[in-house]
Amino acid sequence: MSDNEAQVAERPTRRGAGVGRVLVAVYAILAIAATGRSVFQIIDRFGEAPVAFTLSAFSGVVYIVATIALGARLRRLAWITISIELAGVLIVGSLSLLAPAVLGLHSIDPFGRDSTVWSAFGAGYLLIPLVLPVLGLLYLRRSGPVAVAASGDDAAADPVAKL
Amino acid sequence: MIYAYTIAQVLVACAAGLACVVLGLAGRRPNDLTLGALVLVELLLIAQLVIALIAPGLGNHASGSVPEFYVYLISALLIPPLAIFWGLIERTRWSTVVLGVAAFAIAVMVFRMEQIWSVQLA
Numbered sequence: 525m526s527d528n529e530a531q532v533a534e535r536p537t538r539r540g541a542g543v544g545r546v547l548v549a550v551y552a553i554l555a556i557a558a559t560g561r562s563v564f565q566i567i568d569r570f571g572e573a574p575v576a577f578t579l580s581a582f583s584g585v586v587y588i589v590a591t592i593a594l595g596a597r598l599r600r601l602a603w604i605t606i607s608i609e610l611a612g613v614l615i616v617g618s619l620s621l622l623a624p625a626v627l628g629l630h631s632i633d634p635f636g637r638d639s640t641v642w643s644a645f646g647a648g649y650l651l652i653p654l655v656l657p658v659l660g661l662l663y664l665r666r667s668g669p670v671a672v673a674a675s676g677d678d679a680a681a682d683p684v685a686k687l
Numbered sequence: 688m689i690y691a692y693t694i695a696q697v698l699v700a701c702a703a704g705l706a707c708v709v710l711g712l713a714g715r716r717p718n719d720l721t722l723g724a725l726v727l728v729e730l731l732l733i734a735q736l737v738i739a740l741i742a743p744g745l746g747n748h749a750s751g752s753v754p755e756f757y758v759y760l761i762s763a764l765l766i767p768p769l770a771i772f773w774g775l776i777e778r779t780r781w782s783t784v785v786l787g788v789a790a791f792a793i794a795v796m797v798f799r800m801e802q803i804w805s806v807q808l809a
Contacts, residue, residue: 542781549773549785553792556762564758650795 544594547663550656551591557649558641559584565638573628573638579616580640583653586612587641590660602664610657617645617654689738689747693801696731700794703728707787717774717782725774725786728793729767735797736760739804751803759803763796 562580570577586605593602619626620643629638639648646653703724710721739760743749749756770789774782 542779545777545779545781546784546788549770549788552769553766553788556766560758560762564755568752568754 544663544667547656547660548591548595550652551587551594551660554641554649554652554656555584555587555591558587561641569638575626575628576638576640576643579612579627579642583609583612583616583641594660599664599668602660606657606660606664609653610661613642613646613653613657616640616642620644688735688742688749688801688804690801690805692735692738693797696728696735696797697794699731700728700790700797704787704790704794707783707790709787711780711783711785711787714780715783716778716780717786721783721786722771722774725767725771725790728790729764729771732760732764732767732793732797735800736764749804751806756800756803759796759800763793763800766792766796 558580562577562584565577565580586608590602590605590609592598593605616627620629620639629643641649641653645651706724707721715721739756766789770786774786
């Protein structure tokens, strides 16, 4: 148990870093899920819902880049990709429920054959796609030095505003 | 797929996930118990692959999309080894939590595989 005591003593700095590792793991799994699904949808039935499946693939790429950015501690890239994710899940989630025709969706069923990771705010993935970017942004804001976090904040605000 | 075996896999993966997350948050580094739990989950998945390969020959045909099923199964097969690898390299309590997250992901994926195998969504 002396191990554990040492860890507890170091907690203030280690804790943030540790939570970040778990975040990377969850992102990696979501990246596999989103990419795997979109590759299959595009190969199997791209014509059925081209807009939705393109978005599906785009979300997969965003999750892959976010995973790498978090893992390699590329803070600016992490801010940008996670902000895109949050915008994506909110915009695509709203459209999929309010105006599914815009995305070329045939139903709002989050488990349906033309649903994406972001459809219905990620309901098909236990709403993890909605919660994860919020956790990611909170983690980025909390983990970095204040100065870095503040400048990162501005960098993240821009892409969101442009979207 | 065999429904009872699916349920068994989901229960084992959830138990492994819960144990790893709790032990991880309690400060334990990856140990024989938590790494072994993920090895068990992986062994069950390999048995699932064998079952899926043999089942059609014995009259247990998938009514859903077979390629989609295998995309899930092969992705699932990769996850526990990656998590175990991570747990062996990065010896912190958070790696134990990562083992748990991986196990929960397998539980969800196995559940989806059962749906894809047996339910027509189209």
